Amino acid sequence: MAIMHLDKTSSISENDDSVTMNENGKRPLDSENKDGKKKLRIRGLYRQPTVEELNRLQETENLFNSNLFRLQIDEILNEVKVKEKTIKRFQEWFNKLKEHLKTIPEDDTEYDLTEDKIYKHLGVKSPVGKELNKTKCMFKFHKFHDIEIVGSYALGNAINSKLVIDTQITVPMDTYTKNDSINYRYHKKRAAYLACIASHLKDLEIIEELKYMYVNDCHTKPMLEIKPSGKLSNILVVRMNLSCDPESYKLHRFSPLRNNLRESWLFDEKVENTLDVGPPTPYYNSSILSDLTNPLNQDFLNETFLNRDNLKQAVVLLKIWLRQRKLQISGYIISMFVAYLVQIKRINNIMSSYQIIRNVWIYLKLSELDTKGISLFKGSATVPSMEEFHQSFPVVFIDKSGFYNICWGIHKGTYNALKRESALAIEMLDNPNINSFIPLFMTPMHELLKFDHVIRFKNLRSLKEKVYNKVPRTSQVNYGVQQLALVTETVHSMLSRGLGDRADLVLQLVQADLSWSVKKSVDKVKQKHEEKLSFGLVLNSENVIKIVDRGPPANLPESEEFRSFWGEKSELRRFQDGSITEAVVWTADSRAQRRALPKQIVDYLMMFKYGVVPSEVYHVCDQLDSLLVSKCSAQYIEEISAEVLRTFDDLRRDVRALNNLPLDVTAMYGVSSVFSYCSAVAPGRGLRQPHARRRGASALLKDTPQARLPPYTQHNTVVLELGHSGKWPGDLQAFRCLKAAFHLQISERLSQQFSLPVQAYPTHVDVLKNGLVFRLKIAHPKEITLLQREMENGVVKHRESEEAVVLQCETVLLPRVRGALHGLHQKYPAFGPAACLLKRWLCAHLLSPPHFPPTLADLLTSAVFLRPAPLDPPAQPQAAFLRALRILADTDWSREMILLDFNDDMSREEITEVERQFSEKENRPNMYIVTSYDGDFPSIWSRQAPSKQVLLRAQTIATATIKYLEKALIDEYKDNILVSLIICT
Numbered sequence: 001m002a003i004m005h006l007d008k009t010s011s012i013s014e015n016d017d018s019v020t021m022n023e024n025g026k027r028p029l030d031s032e033n034k035d036g037k038k039k040l041r042i043r044g045l046y047r048q049p050t051v052e053e054l055n056r057l058q059e060t061e062n063l064f065n066s067n068l069f070r071l072q073i074d075e076i077l078n079e080v081k082v083k084e085k086t087i088k089r090f091q092e093w094f095n096k097l098k099e100h101l102k103t104i105p106e107d108d109t110e111y112d113l114t115e116d117k118i119y120k121h122l123g124v125k126s127p128v129g130k131e132l133n134k135t136k137c138m139f140k141f142h143k144f145h146d147i148e149i150v151g152s153y154a155l156g157n158a159i160n161s162k163l164v165i166d167t168q169i170t171v172p173m174d175t176y177t178k179n180d181s182i183n184y185r186y187h188k189k190r191a192a193y194l195a196c197i198a199s200h201l202k203d204l205e206i207i208e209e210l211k212y213m214y215v216n217d218c219h220t221k222p223m224l225e226i227k228p229s230g231k232l233s234n235i236l237v238v239r240m241n242l243s244c245d246p247e248s249y250k251l252h253r254f255s256p257l258r259n260n261l262r263e264s265w266l267f268d269e270k271v272e273n274t275l276d277v278g279p280p281t282p283y284y285n286s287s288i289l290s291d292l293t294n295p296l297n298q299d300f301l302n303e304t305f306l307n308r309d310n311l312k313q314a315v316v317l318l319k320i321w322l323r324q325r326k327l328q329i330s331g332y333i334i335s336m337f338v339a340y341l342v343q344i345k346r347i348n349n350i351m352s353s354y355q356i357i358r359n360v361w362i363y364l365k366l367s368e369l370d371t372k373g374i375s376l377f378k379g380s381a382t383v384p385s386m387e388e389f390h391q392s393f394p395v396v397f398i399d400k401s402g403f404y405n406i407c408w409g410i411h412k413g414t415y416n417a418l419k420r421e422s423a424l425a426i427e428m429l430d431n432p433n434i435n436s437f438i439p440l441f442m443t444p445m446h447e448l449l450k451f452d453h454v455i456r457f458k459n460l461r462s463l464k465e466k467v468y469n470k471v472p473r474t475s476q477v478n479y480g481v482q483q484l485a486l487v488t489e490t491v492h493s494m495l496s497r498g499l500g501d502r503a504d505l506v507l508q509l510v511q512a513d514l515s516w517s518v519k520k521s522v523d524k525v526k527q528k529h530e531e532k533l534s535f536g537l538v539l540n541s542e543n544v545i546k547i548v549d550r551g552p553p554a555n556l557p558e559s560e561e562f563r564s565f566w567g568e569k570s571e572l573r574r575f576q577d578g579s580i581t582e583a584v585v586w587t588a589d590s591r592a593q594r595r596a597l598p599k600q601i602v603d604y605l606m607m608f609k610y611g612v613v614p615s616e617v618y619h620v621c622d623q624l625d626s627l628l629v630s631k632c633s634a635q636y637i638e639e640i641s642a643e644v645l646r647t648f649d650d651l652r653r654d655v656r657a658l659n660n661l662p663l664d665v666t667a668m669y670g671v672s673s674v675f676s677y678c679s680a681v682a683p684g685r686g687l688r689q690p691h692a693r694r695r696g697a698s699a700l701l702k703d704t705p706q707a708r709l710p711p712y713t714q715h716n717t718v719v720l721e722l723g724h725s726g727k728w729p730g731d732l733q734a735f736r737c738l739k740a741a742f743h744l745q746i747s748e749r750l751s752q753q754f755s756l757p758v759q760a761y762p763t764h765v766d767v768l769k770n771g772l773v774f775r776l777k778i779a780h781p782k783e784i785t786l787l788q789r790e791m792e793n794g795v796v797k798h799r800e801s802e803e804a805v806v807l808q809c810e811t812v813l814l815p816r817v818r819g820a821l822h823g824l825h826q827k828y829p830a831f832g833p834a835a836c837l838l839k840r841w842l843c844a845h846l847l848s849p850p851h852f853p854p855t856l857a858d859l860l861t862s863a864v865f866l867r868p869a870p871l872d873p874p875a876q877p878q879a880a881f882l883r884a885l886r887i888l889a890d891t892d893w894s895r896e897m898i899l900l901d902f903n904d905d906m907s908r909e910e911i912t913e914v915e916r917q918f919s920e921k922e923n924r925p926n927m928y929i930v931t932s933y934d935g936d937f938p939s940i941w942s943r944q945a946p947s948k949q950v951l952l953r954a955q956t957i958a959t960a961t962i963k964y965l966e967k968a969l970i971d972e973y974k975d976n977i978l979v980s981l982i983i984c985t
Contacts, residue, residue: 215290
């Protein structure tokens with residue numbers, strides 16, 4: 001229901017008789033209306049809604065996901081909106097800047113840019129590096145006409161947080177000559193022109209700081225970063241970019257298949273054949289086209305967004321969404337994409353911002369810009385074909401001119417991530433059981449939490465050199481001096497092919513942002529600046545454990561390409577279906593090692609393809625796996641748990657086969673954590689050597705005469721259900737005596753029929769099978785009823801008792817939850833090991849039971865897989881463990897609850913009822929985690945613990961742990977982190 005806003009004007013006239021009637025339908029006396037205004041305000045609460053309010057209610061119903069979603073969108077839009085006082089202050093500052101720039105003088109001096117004379121004259125350094133020193137050209141400064149505000153601020157969709165205002169100066173066409181398009185002459189003159197402007201601004205009082213920076217990390221295209229002085233200094237940054245007069249060059253000169261960078265210039269070779277200009281240089285051409293087409297595209301955006309607040313709000317929301325996901329996609333590209341959807345009529349004026357972003361996500365989800373590009377060009381002029389663009393770029397989105405690919409700087413991995421995030425966004429919007437606003441717009445993502453596996457390179461300079469020398473010459477010419485972009489695209493392509501369907505996403509993570517003072521040399525700054533290159537992998541939990549990669553049959557031409565890619569690792573194998581194909585076989589014994597196969601694949605490919613040794617490649621994936629190995633058997637806990645389950649299945653068959661029992665055993669449920677692969681300390685076998693210093697007939701120390709205790713063997717609890725019978729006694733003591741008799745009979749039959757060591761007790765039966773101890777407990781609902789029975793004045797009453805609640809929890813609820821957790825592990829194999837890591841972490845910080853119940857730790861870990869939004873469920877235990885810590889640390893447990901619906905069985909009404917109980921309950925548990933099996937006992941697993949103090953301590957340590965791991969794994973390349981993980985947090 002929409003919130004009604006009170007209006008001063010009512011739909012019913014204040015002079016109407018019906019308004020002035022009292023409760024009895026009579027007119028009040030004049031004396032009763034002394035405080036008329038107050039009564040009018042009270043009556044206003046119950047008046048009929050106005051037309052405006054009805055329209056808003058109808059809009060909310062038709063145009064938004066829900067009323068709450070609309071309120072949240074309105075709130076965030078108001079929060080990020082640029083303040084009026086900021087707009088006013090900036091306009092005053094910009095007018096002063098504009099007036100000062102008009103005073104820049106003409107300079108008729110012609111400078112040779114191979115020398116530093118011009119920069120000594122200007123008093124600033126060149127914004128481009130020494131790689132362009134061999135470019136020879138003459139430069140003369142021609143005064144520009146104006147400076148204008150462009151970008152998101154001009155369109156009205158800027159974000160107040162980290163506000164960046166883009167300005168643009170159009171360089172006069174007289175500055176360039178016809179042949180300046182080749183061999184970076186254009187870029188060198190552009191840099192000199194920018195230095196002239198910087199020289200004129202360097203001593204201006206209204207500027208606190210003046211720096212150079214790169215446009216989209218293109219090292220040949222600098223721009224100015226200006227920090228205003230005064231109150232604006234902490235609010236915004238102004239960037240001043242240069243565009244080119246559209247009349248300076250014909251656009252066809254920069255078609256994708258044209259060459260504008262000569263091989264002789266790039267490789268310092270002597271020209272022998274002047275007719276051969278070299279391979280196409282679409283990447284180089286686009287760096288110039290972006291300046292040439294900027295005015296045309298900016299005019300198109302201004303026209304599209306004029307007086308369309310819904311478009312502006314949608315772009316703001318999309319920019320927030322992209323910023324939270326740290327995708328390297330600019331607001332300019334998003335604005336152009338929204339304008340494209342307007343052009344093809346996928347978006348119209350009556351749509352709300354919510355409907356627009358939903359349409360954008362749906363289109364991106366289904367788009368194929370890597371194979372079927374899109375274009376804003378609608379003219380009749382001759383332009384390059386779409387096929388030409390696809391030959392030259394991984395992602396194609398053509399602008400209004402028909403010549404410029406807006407997505408020329410976007411890697412294939414970025415586009416795949418954008419499609420993937422769009423699909424996740426639609427999935428969240430379509431899920432009525434979650435408030436999708438929080439994960440979409442309010443949840444930032446860190447690479448440790450987002451990716452299952454992160455690949456980092458310790459020596460990027462060495463990597464760039466090795467990879468660059470191996471890439472084809474045509475690619476080197478295309479990218480020119482932009483080595484990092486070429487290396488990133490090359491390594492990404494190799495990793496994507498090598499990992500295949502093991503990885504659902506391979507995303508490059510480049511940290512190369514650089515800004516420096518206009519009075520500092522860019523070459524010296526680069527020597528101290530450290531670029532970083534990483535790749536994040538989102539793994540497919542089903543395919544990542546494949547040991548064999550099958551290739552094409554040996555008689556096909558593709559087999560030669562397969563062998564060339566894999567080298568000596570490729571071999572011819574015959575498979576069970578009779579086929580003989582090329583194949584690659586990897587080595588892995590345990591499931592944990594199979595999960596880490598991407599590490600083995602990447603190390604092999606980097607060494608085989610580029611000579612990068614494994615010690616230079618750092619993998620963030622399995623640093624905590626040593627905690628999952630049993631110190632006694634040297635086995636992974638998963639394998640031991642699987643052995644327990646196999647033994648339990650054998651025992652279940654034995655028990656079900658027992659004869660001569662009064663009642664048959666109808667069901668057996670394992671309730672210990674080992675049955676869902678969540679046991680931090682896997683149960684060991686009881687048949688090992690009792691003396692640690694004796695091996696066979698040899699002994700290091702003599703046996704002492706004292707009697708020794710038998711080795712401890714952890715038991716595994718099992719709940720038994722017997723067949724239906726109405727003969728169970730109605731007295732609690734008699735009931736328990738009869739149950740003890742059943743224990744005796746079960747133990748006797750197991751001993752006689754299967755020769756199993758058995759020990760019966762009044763409350764349970766301990767069975768030893770294959771060296772493992774199973775504790776069998778009979779469960780019957782009548783025992784819970786008897787515990788609830790109470791005699792008062794001769795009348796039988798039923799009341800909840802602590803003992804009855806505990807028994808119901810152990811015999812009714814826990815088997816259901818344990819079975820659900822077992823199913824969750826079967827679906828997501830990373831769940832069990834992740835729960836083990838969380839329990840080991842709790843124990844390491846002295847938060848083990850009873851401070852933090854083990855079942856509660858399992859449920860907290862399961863939330864990572866059942867409620868993964870805004871991410872996909874993880875495929876690696878380490879990533880899942882970190883996400884569990886993030887949930888523990890970031891959840892406001894005093895106001896928030898976690899609902900775990902294992903099989904999506906709960907209806908919306910049931911979920912609403914659970915939320916209502918949570919909001920109304922006063923003495924609720926400190927951690928409120930409800931499962932779909934809790935019934936009348938919501939959050940029963942945390943009713944006793946943790947206490948408020950323990951919870952706060954756990955949250956504090958979880959926050960510190962995440963910070964430490966981010967520093968140790970991402971910044972310091974540490975592998976041995978276990979000791980520090982405990983000490984530092």
